[in-house]
Amino acid sequence: MAQQEGKIPLSKKGKREMSPFIGHELLYDYLSGILDDERKSAVEDHVKFSRDAQLDLNKIQNGEIYAKQLSDTIVSQPIIEQINTPSTYLTVLMQKSNFDRWPQGLKWGLEALVVVAVIVTLLTVAPWQKVLQIGMSGNTKEVVLAEVAKTEKVAQVEDKPQFVDEEPKTEKPLQTPKPLPTVDVKATPATTAVAAKPSATPAAPVAAKVAAATPAKKEADEGSDSEGATSGGFLYRGEIAVTNLSVVGPKITEKVKELGGRKAGGVELGWQKSPTSTYYHFTLPEAKYQDLTTFLGTYGKVHVNKEKHPRVMPDGIIRLIITVDEDKK
Structure with missing residues (x-):
């Protein structure tokens, strides 16, 4: 170590030899040339008679030379760009698995397996029925024409005046046509x-x-x-008891509108007849009838009767009167 100002110099009286521990600790300072003359000579004496000190001194010298060579090393620009590029999961996986060192046959087998998996997934997920329907242009045109005609018919039905609300069903016999007058x-x-x-x-x-x-x-x-x-038509008249009518009623109203239902009476859809009863008088596409009954079945047991009625509905349209009551349980 270098002698510092204000420190007591090494005593010359009763001078002792430097211990191996101190000698090893002063080797780097010795090579750096920062020791005073007395310590420098003491380290030199220690190195002359210590094989371990000579080996350590040689290692320190080689390390300094190597560090100096490293400082003169110039890194190329492509390597710097590669180091600065963030690593992805795929590149890290390839490095960890040493993919480049795999046998060529194993690489080809893995690539073929990946291609087969992609093809199988594509064949499973792709909607081939729609693709085939698109290819059959003739049938597709016929179906579209039929749907457009039906849509126009439904639109005409909706433009008609709304029906008059009917009272709840009473026990009345069906009216039969009067017989023709006979000649006496x-x-x-x-x-x-x-x-x-x-x-x-x-x-x-x-x-x-x-x-x-x-x-x-x-x-x-x-x-x-x-x-x-x-002659004549039909009327679907039903009733259902639900729990918490104030919450379920608006949901039923929204579902009827979603299925294409339109009010058929003078009152609004989901009219509140009483605090515990709601009245629905509406028309609905016949194809959506099963969807409606399935939806209503989630809230309670539905009772629907198909009755004869003098009013005839257009093809594909049915008329319903459904009363939703608060369950008394």
Whole structure:
């Protein structure tokens, strides 16, 4: 170590030899040339007789030479750019796995496995049905034309005036068409005249007329009955009890609108008849009827009856009246 000002110099009286520990600690200072003369000579004496000190001194000299050579090293610009480039997960994985040192056959096998996995995933996920439908241009055009025509028809139905709200169902028998008026043969003058005559010859035409009128009457009655059975439409009338009507009611209203439902009466959709009852009178595409019943079934048991009704709805459209009540349980 270098002698500092204000420090007591090494005593010359009773001078002792330098210990191996102190000698080793002063080797670097000795090579740096910062020791005073007395310590320098003491380290030199220690190095002459110590093999370990000579080896350590040689190592320190080699380290200084190597450090000096490193300071003169010039790093090329591509290497600097590569060092500054942030590493990705893929590059780190490749470095950790030493992919470059793998056998060529193993590399090809891994690449083939990756390609097969990508192809299988593509074949599984791709919507091939839609692709095939796009390829069949003729059928696609026919379907589009049919859908456009149906949409226009539905739009025309929605432009019609709304229906009048109906009261809850009452027990009434279905109305049957009135029978056609029949001819009272006895009341006609011709019949009276025939009855007054004793001859049987003119009675034959009258009997033929009565017989001809009877089948005609039967056919008219049958025709009116069959027409009454086939004419007219249907009304879906249902009811459901739910829990927490104030929360469920708006959800049912939104679902009906989402499925294409339109109010069919004078009141709004989801009219509050009473604090515990809500009234829905609306039309709906027939294709959405099952979706509606499935949705209502999540809140309670739905009771829907299909009733005959004189009002006829357009094709593909049905009319419903549903009452939603608060569950009394």
